[in-house]
Amino acid sequence: MTDTRTGFYSDPDETPPLVQAVPLGLQHVLAMFASNVTPSIIVAGAAGLAFGGPEQVYLIQMAMLFAGVATLLQTIGLGPVGARLPIMQGTSFAFVGVLAGVAATQGLGVALSACIIGGCVHFVLGAFIKHLRWLFPPLVTGLVILAIGLYLIPVAIKYAAGGAAKFQMEAESFGSLMHWSVALSVVIVALILKFFTNGTLSNAAILVGLIVGYLLALVLGMVNFAPVANASWITSITPLPYGFEFSLGAVIAVTLVSIVSAIETVGDASATTKAGASREATDAEISGATYADGLGTAIAGVFGGLPNTSFSQNVGIVGMTGIMSRHVVTIGALVLILCGLLPKIGAVIASMPLPVLGGGVIVMFGMVAAAGLNVLSEVEMNRRNMVIIAVSLAAGLGLNLVPTAVQYLPGVVNTLATSAVAPTALVAIILNLALPDEI
Known part of the structure; x- marks a missing residue:
């Protein structure tokens, strides 16, 4: 219902007048646009696709198109699928580390096939996600998010300096003043506007x-x-543009991250209802949000899109505006779909020089790590929890930085061990269950 004292819309089924709804929908798109397309650019680069080439443009288009489709699943719903809340979906950073590694070593066909299967598993999680939440307290989820951010920060620095591939980092222009001037201009402007x-x-x-x-x-x-x-x-949309190739290691890695992503979505659904309607999310809303996450990811994977998840920055917009209308976010979804159907837009984004993107992702990836720290701030820093943090990060990031340390492990296990996210999550869960609470 509309709050007559404030003019805010706290009922998801209400819609402000179009003169308000359209700008608000565009605001949701602007807040997540850069974060939505960046993972596809990075994974495409890891797969060896030409920077600015037609294949990279296609992946960027799919990121926009299926972020819009997944958002419609959330806001409009389909049976039990969708929270029917103002939740904006977008390409998830959580999967970048795993998918970039898989794409670099086994190809995009394996990576996207793992996304399809992982999305199906993610969808199934919707049926019993509320029963898994105890495995992922703030200590575990915060560690996983922090590990994702720390893993990605070196990628941001490489992009800002002018390259990511080995031959680009060996070029004389790598790290030049021109590259850093461009990258820092992005950082400085973003910080000024933000604050x-x-x-x-x-x-x-x-x-x-x-x-x-x-x-x-x-x-x-x-x-x-x-x-x-x-x-x-x-655009012409192509099903399975890189074929379907099954790899158990890739599927396990993506599935593990999917579980973490599902827990994040639970948090975003809860935060949305608290911010916009001052209430807790219902079990149906939490399950519906998780179903939409998984179905959106599976569909995107079929056509070359990366996994989707709820975007936390858009929860902040709901809190700031006080407008809980899901139809406002539906307008944003339609804008994304339109952008995804126009290759010219994808080509403009793909023509962005690496240092420009690098400046943006320095902020974005740093914010991912900061989000992890924010979650960990809820955790009591006693000796037990500090040991869990120390050992989990050392295992996850250490093996990723020195992959030859486990070079004799079989393929599936090696992929998981060097993915940064999977070992951090696994060690954190085991230690959190095994170590006794301090008295």
Whole structure:
């Protein structure tokens, strides 16, 4: 119902007038746009796809298109699927480490096939997610999110310096003042807008920073518009663009991250109802949100999209505006679908020089790590919990940084052991169950 004292819409089924609803929907898109397309760019690069090439453009389009589709599953729903809350879906950073590693070593066919299977498992989790929450207290989820951020930060630095692949890092231009000037312009603009403005401009700070960095790179002659000119106006969607290739190690790794992603979605659903309606999320809403996560991920994987999850930054918009209408977010979903169907938009994004993207992901990946720390701030820092944090991070990040330390492990186990996220999560869960509470 509408709060007559504030004008806020606390009922998900209500819709503000279009003059309010459309700008609010666009605000939701602006807040998540950069974060949504970045994982596809990174995984495409890890797979060896040409930067700015048609295959990378296609993956970017699928990121936009199926983020919109997954959001519609959340806001409109389909039977038990969907929380029917204003939850914005987008491509998940949580999977980047695992999928980049799989794409680099086994190819995109294996990575996307693992996404399809992982999405199906994620969907099934919706039936009993409430019974698994005890395995993932803030200590475990915070550690996993922190590990994801710490794993990704070196990737951000490589992009900002001008490259990611080995040959690019060996080039004379790698780490040049020009590259860092462009990257830092993105960081500085994003920080200024985030902390010295408010409303839409503040929520879209990273996106505006990327635009400023892009324009600077254009002035410096770093942008190649040839892919934009060659891109068509309407996309053709291809099922299984890289075939279907099963790898047990990849499936296990993606499934483990899917469980963590599901727990995150539970948190986002709860945070949304608290922020917009001052109530707890119902079991049906939590299950529906998880079903939508999994189904959206599986469908995206079929067409070349990466796993989807709820976006926490959009929960902040609900809290800031006080507008709980799910139809506002539906408008944002339709905008994303439109963008996904226009290859010209994907080509413009793909033409973004690496240092521009690097400046953006320095902030984004740092925020992922900071989000993990924020979750851990709820945990009492006694000796038991500090030991769990220390051993879990040492195992997860250590094996990822020195993969030859486990080079003789069989393929499936080796993939999991060096993925950073999987060993961190596994060690944290085991130690949290095994170690006694301090008296």
